[in-house]
Amino acid sequence: MKTTIKTLAVSAVAATALLGAGTAMAEGERYVLVSHAPDSDSWWNTIKNGLALAGEQMDVTVEYRNPPTGDLADMARIIEQAAASGPNGIITTLADPDVLSGPIRAAVESGIDVIIINSGTPDAARGLGALMYVGQPEYDAGFAAGQRAAGDGVSSFLCVNHYISSPSSTERCQGFADGLGVDLGNQMIDSGQDPSEIQNRVTAYLNANPDTDAVLTLGPTSADPTILALEQIGLAGEIYFGTFDLGGDIVNAIRDGVIQWGIDQQPFLQAYLPVVVMTNYHRYGVLPGNNINSGPGFVTADALDLVAELAGEYR
Amino acid sequence: MSSTDAAVDERIKETSKLRKALIRPELGAIVGTIAVFAFFIIFAGDSGMFNAQGVLNWSTVSAQFMIIAVGACMLMIAGEFDLSVGSMIGFAGMSIALISVTLQWPIWVAILLTFALCTAVGALNGIIVVRTGLPSFIVTLAFLFILRGFTIFFPQLIERRTIIGGISERAEGDWLAPLFGGKIGNGLFNWLAEMELIGVFTRGNRMGEPIVDGIPMLIVWAIGLMIVAHIVLTRTQFGNWIFASGGDAQAARYVGVPVNRVKIQMFMFTAFCACVFATCQVMEFGSAGADRGLLKEFEAIIAVVIGGALLTGGYGSVVGAALGALIFGVVQQGLFFAGVESSLFRVFLGVILLFAVILNTYIRRIITGER
Numbered sequence: 263m264k265t266t267i268k269t270l271a272v273s274a275v276a277a278t279a280l281l282g283a284g285t286a287m288a289e290g291e292r293y294v295l296v297s298h299a300p301d302s303d304s305w306w307n308t309i310k311n312g313l314a315l316a317g318e319q320m321d322v323t324v325e326y327r328n329p330p331t332g333d334l335a336d337m338a339r340i341i342e343q344a345a346a347s348g349p350n351g352i353i354t355t356l357a358d359p360d361v362l363s364g365p366i367r368a369a370v371e372s373g374i375d376v377i378i379i380n381s382g383t384p385d386a387a388r389g390l391g392a393l394m395y396v397g398q399p400e401y402d403a404g405f406a407a408g409q410r411a412a413g414d415g416v417s418s419f420l421c422v423n424h425y426i427s428s429p430s431s432t433e434r435c436q437g438f439a440d441g442l443g444v445d446l447g448n449q450m451i452d453s454g455q456d457p458s459e460i461q462n463r464v465t466a467y468l469n470a471n472p473d474t475d476a477v478l479t480l481g482p483t484s485a486d487p488t489i490l491a492l493e494q495i496g497l498a499g500e501i502y503f504g505t506f507d508l509g510g511d512i513v514n515a516i517r518d519g520v521i522q523w524g525i526d527q528q529p530f531l532q533a534y535l536p537v538v539v540m541t542n543y544h545r546y547g548v549l550p551g552n553n554i555n556s557g558p559g560f561v562t563a564d565a566l567d568l569v570a571e572l573a574g575e576y577r
Numbered sequence: 578m579s580s581t582d583a584a585v586d587e588r589i590k591e592t593s594k595l596r597k598a599l600i601r602p603e604l605g606a607i608v609g610t611i612a613v614f615a616f617f618i619i620f621a622g623d624s625g626m627f628n629a630q631g632v633l634n635w636s637t638v639s640a641q642f643m644i645i646a647v648g649a650c651m652l653m654i655a656g657e658f659d660l661s662v663g664s665m666i667g668f669a670g671m672s673i674a675l676i677s678v679t680l681q682w683p684i685w686v687a688i689l690l691t692f693a694l695c696t697a698v699g700a701l702n703g704i705i706v707v708r709t710g711l712p713s714f715i716v717t718l719a720f721l722f723i724l725r726g727f728t729i730f731f732p733q734l735i736e737r738r739t740i741i742g743g744i745s746e747r748a749e750g751d752w753l754a755p756l757f758g759g760k761i762g763n764g765l766f767n768w769l770a771e772m773e774l775i776g777v778f779t780r781g782n783r784m785g786e787p788i789v790d791g792i793p794m795l796i797v798w799a800i801g802l803m804i805v806a807h808i809v810l811t812r813t814q815f816g817n818w819i820f821a822s823g824g825d826a827q828a829a830r831y832v833g834v835p836v837n838r839v840k841i842q843m844f845m846f847t848a849f850c851a852c853v854f855a856t857c858q859v860m861e862f863g864s865a866g867a868d869r870g871l872l873k874e875f876e877a878i879i880a881v882v883i884g885g886a887l888l889t890g891g892y893g894s895v896v897g898a899a900l901g902a903l904i905f906g907v908v909q910q911g912l913f914f915a916g917v918e919s920s921l922f923r924v925f926l927g928v929i930l931l932f933a934v935i936l937n938t939y940i941r942r943i944i945t946g947e948r
Contacts, residue, residue, distance in 0.1 A: 301920055327913060330922065331871040334740075335858055339638055343910055346630035360742035360864030372630075372788050373779040426729070427739045427868040452729060 291350040291544055292323040293537055296341050298357035298381065298428070300332030302455060304574070305481050305507055305529070309380075311575055312533035313353075320541040325349075334358045334427075338365045345369035351540040353533070356382030356390075357428050366390050375543070377536040380529070381430045384553040393549065396535050398527035398557035400430045401437040406558060407504055407525055408441015411476055414522070416442060416502050419476040420467055421450040424460060424484035431480055434506060438478055453484055460487035465495055476502035482509030489515050508561060513573040516563055526569075527557030530576050602885035603897030605936040609883060609929070610900050617911040626914035629775035629789045639906025640799035641854060643899050645873060646880035647802045648850030650898035651810065653881055655843040656823030656890030657706060657713035661698075661720035662851045662877050666870025668724040669695050669855035671732055674741035674865035677748075684744075685753035692852050698724070699848025703841030713844075721874065729867040745863030757798075757853070758860025760791025795857040799899075802850065807895040819843065824891025879926070880905050883933040887941065904929070 295313050299306040310326050317324030327344065329336035334357055342365045344352050352369055356362055356378050363386075370376050370391040378387035379396045387395035411419070419442065421435035432450070439446040451467055453460040464487070468474060477492070479485035485505040489512075492498040498520045505512055506525045515521040535554055543549045561569055569577050617626060625631045645662050652659055669691050676687035702720055706713045732739055748754035769775045770787035778784050810816040821829035822836045829836050851870075859865050884901030886893025908929065912922050 301923075325916065331868075333868060333871050334866060335862060335869055338862065339634065339910070340913065343631070343634040343913055346628065346634050347625040347914055358740055358742075358864060358866065360740070360745075361862040361866070364862070368778075368788070371778040371784070372776065426733075427866050429738060429740055432738060452733070 290322045291541055292325070293317075293351045293353060293540060294325045294327060294344040294347070294349045295379075295533060295536075296337065296344055296352065296354040297326070297328045298332065298334060298337050298355050299328050300455070301328065301330050303332070303481075303483060305483070305509065307574060308529045308576060309533040312530040313537065315576075316534045316537035320537060322350075322537065322541050324537060332425075332427075334361045338362055341365040341369060345372060345374055349374060350544055351375040351377065351536075353377050353379055353536040353540075355380040356386055357430065359386055363390055366392070375540055377540060379532040379536060380527075381428065387553070393543070394539070395553040396532050396539075396556055398525075398555065401433045403506070403525055403527065403558040404434040404437025405441040406437075407478070407506075407523075407560075408438040408443075410441075410523070410560070411438070411502065411504060412442045414502060416476040417444065418474055419444075419449055419478055419502075420464070420471070420474050421446075422453045422460065422464055422477065422479045422484040422488055423450050424453045424455055424480060426452040434480055435478065455483060457487040457490075460484055461491045461494075464488050464491040468492075468495060468497065468501075474501070476504065479503075479505040481505070481507040482512060485509065485515075485521070486511045489520055492520065508569065508573055508577055510574045513561075513566065513570045513577075516561065517566055517570065519563065522562070524561045525557065526559045526561050526577065528559065528577075529556070531556040602892060602894040602937070602940070603900060604885065604940055605933055606884045606897045606900035606904065608936075609904050609933060613904050613907050613911070617907065617915065621911055621915040624914040624916070626911060629769075629787075631914065633789050633792075635907050635910040636796055637793055638910050639903045640793075640796040641858075642876055642880050642902035642905050643799035644795070644802060644850050644854045644857075645847075645877040646884070646898040646902040647799075647806045647895055648847035649874075649877040650881045650884065650886055650893055650895050651806055651819060652843040652847045653878070653886050653888070654810070654823045654890060654893045655819045655840050656826065657703075657840055657843065658717060658878070659699075659702065659844060659847045660714065660717040660874045661702065661724055662847065663870040663873035663875075664721045664724035664728065665695060665698065665848055665851035666855045666858070666873055667728040667865075667867060668698075669852045670859045670865035670869050671728045671741070671867065673856060673859050674744055675731060675735065678741055678743050679735055681747075684748045684751040688753050688757070688856055691856070692849065695848045695852040696845045699845040700841055702848070703844030706844070707837040707840055725867075732865075732867060739867035740864055741866075742864035744859055744865065748860060748863075754860050755794070757794055757856040759794050761794065761797065763791045766790050793857070793861065795861070798853055798857060799902075802853070803895055803899045810895055815839075820891055822890075876905065879930055882937070883930065885933075885937050885940070887937075892941065901933075 297306055313324050313326055327340050329340060338361050341354055352374055366376055367390050376392040377394055377396060378392045382395060384395040423431050423435060425431045435450045436446055451463055453463050477488060479488050503521045504523050505521055508524050508526050512521060512524050516524055539550060649659060672691040672694055673687045676682050676690055677684050702717055705716050729739060732741055766787045766789055770777050776788045778786055778788060810819060818834045818839050821834045822839045826836045880901035881898045883904055884894060884897030886898060908925060909922060912925060
């Protein structure tokens with residue numbers, strides 16, 4: 263009997279504590295990040311971690327949402343719905359302006375502050391009434407990478423595009439081709455998202471086009487299977503290999519000399535900074551005066567240790 | 578002997594009214610709908626899910642599911658599957674985009690041609706199934722890949738990209754486009770906003786206008802399709818033919834039902850529904866993408882099964898399928914409102930599907946008396 267009373271008392275205290283915590287949270291600002299990534303895209307884990315860390319440090323509620331299959335029309339619905347739930351701010355990507363600008367503009371006009379991250383351009387963000395754009399200008403990043411590769415003597419390449427339905431993926435390949443000073447033509451393949459399919463297609467392309475100088479991948483989804491493909495056909499370390507974005511396998515491959523460089527757009531900052539910026543804006547009314555370029559930064563075999571330690575988590 | 582006695586046929590087994598009310602295919606879906614709404618009113622009641630904007634959000638998502646679920650339901654009752662629905666959505670959208678933007682033909686021509694093309698592909702699906710006797714599962718699986726492949730190939734070949742925009746500009750002033758992308762009830766919502774019953778934009782160039790300014794045609798299509806399909810299925814001879822074709826095709830042939838024709842027509846209807854979905858989507862967003870409609874075929878089938886239809890055919894209800902779509906839409910959007918981690922959505926989906934199937938199997942056993 264005594265124990266029962268004790269249990270009751272303890273649970274009552276616990277319940278009160280929980281309730282107390284609940285009200286404290288309700289006073290904090292709430293921010294929703296809507297991405298365009300399908301569940302299967304591991305790269306976005308860094309974004310999730312950056313978002314969670316910012317929420318913790320700034321003492322605000324943060325939520326991450328995405329369309330499970332990567333269908334951008336579904337993403338538009340998620341933005342509409344995030345707006346209906348009345349958050350203080352929405353952080354979202356502009357993967358396809360045609361589909362997303364309507365819902366984003368409606369959110370802005372119903373009084374919710376919006377920051378565009380990752381995909382999109384500073385101009386497009388301004389046009390939608392967003393506070394700012396935090397990300398890496400994709401075409402410029404591809405162009406810079408192309409110039410770098412041209413300096414290293416590359417004149418033809420294969421672009422492994424695992425997300426061909428996103429215009430910004432194609433811009434990366436186009437920028438790279440323009441940076442090299444060659445025509446994109448048929449040098450971009452639609453690899454799909456499945457690792458073994460990507461591996462097979464890369465192998466098939468390189469067998470059919472043996473004079474290809476370089477391989478460009480657009481993220482871990484296409485880079486990891488491409489590394490395997492190159493190892494299998496004995497081109498690992500032989501062919502010039504550059505990639506967008508970082509991940510565990512990519513970092514190892516950079517260290518082993520299979521990949522020459524990775525372009526880090528520092529996704530951590532894309533999730534972390536908007537939360538910090540918006541919280542300070544809502545609390546103290548201060549706002550940085552410009553857009554924030556989170557990348558491009560080239561990661562090479564030099565000074566790789568910190569990157570390696572945090573790859574896939576915060577890098 | 579009085580006349581009332583004569584009206585009672587001793588061959589018909591007597592069933593109580595309660596039992597009759599219980600053994601309906603949509604029973605599980607009705608119970609599920611009530612349970613789902615009760616759940617979200619308790620856990621997400623103050624999250625904005627039930628304000629005008631929130632209601633419009635989950636209604637629109639449910640209506641999307643409903644449009645393809647109605648087609649899938651009719652086809653499933655006729656005893657066949659269509660796994661190409663999702664690819665058909667992408668294909669239809671891209672067809673409208675290519676015809677209107679690339680070829681610069683008027684939007685109404687693009688829409689009509691696309692409908693003709695899609696129902697023709699649906700008919701082809703059906704003809705292959707009835708001629709070869711292969712399971713529709715396999716035949717339509719093939720079309721899932723074929724259509725998706727074309728949807729990626731053609732825009733890349735012609736326009737060198739996989740998302741084609743600019744359809745909104747082409748659709749301006751078109752007579753047919755508003756039937757899919759328009760909104761109705763604008764006056765009503767303006768009035769509601771004036772009465773301060775719904776929110777208005779607080780800034781920007783639409784300041785003072787209601788946040789919800791009308792009911793999308795998508796929802797009107799969903800309800801219209803459901804009503805028409807329900808009447809055809811339950812009130813017409815053709816409806817009986819559909820049930821018969823799915824229940825026992827051979828027996829149906831013996832009594833003179835044109836089973837092959839019925840099945841082909843149902844494949845065409847499913848394709849038609851997918852095309853309605855795609856047209857509404859393209860008109861609303863103004864662009865077509867190669868990845869649109871991914872996995873939608875399974876979402877349609879799930880809604881139909883939650884709605885009480887039998888995977889083997891011959892049994893089901895359009896109203897049930899529509900309720901299944903409503904449950905699906907409300908759960909999908911509601912979990913976000915309730916603040917549940919979005920990756921858990923699939924877990925909930927699986928659990929609901931499992932529950933629905935178990936409940937429906939139980940109900941069916943009561944009806945048929947099988948053990």
